[in-house]
Amino acid sequence: LEVVKMLLDKGATLDSTNEYAQTALHLATEYDKAQIVGLLLESGANLDLKTSWGMTALDIALKHNYQPVVKLL
Template identity: 40%
Template structure:
C-alpha cells in the first residue's frame, strides 16, 4: 500500500460511488496496518461517505477494534464525538 501511494498519492483520496475512501474500506474490513499507513500519509480522516460515516464509525460498527484503535495511537481523536446522519457517534456504534 505504501509503495502504491508513493507512486500515486491521489489514490488515497479517491471515493467510491457511495463516497467511501481507501480509509473507509480499510477500516470497515479491519486492515489496521493499512489504516496506519493511510493515517501516517495524512489522509482526511474526517471524510464521510454518503451515509455520513467516517472511517472510525465503520471500524466501530463492524467491530474492527484493532483498526479503530489506530485512530487513537497519536492521542485523543475529535472523531470520537462526530455524529452520523442518524445521530450516532462511534461509541454508540461500537455498543450496538
C-alpha cells in the same frame, strides 16, 4: 491494519465522511475492528461526530455490544 497505518502516514484525513456521514471510526466500529479503532483514536479521530442516523461510534459499539470497542471509546 497495515493499510490504515499507511493511509494515516500518507496524510489521510481522519474525519472524512461518506454519504451517510460515517467516518473511518464509525465504520471500524461497525465492523468490530478494535485494533483499527484504537489506531484511529491514537491518531486523533473525533469521537463526537454523528452519522446521518445520529449515532456516534460509541452508540454503534453499544448497539452491537462490541465490548472491546466500547472500552476503547
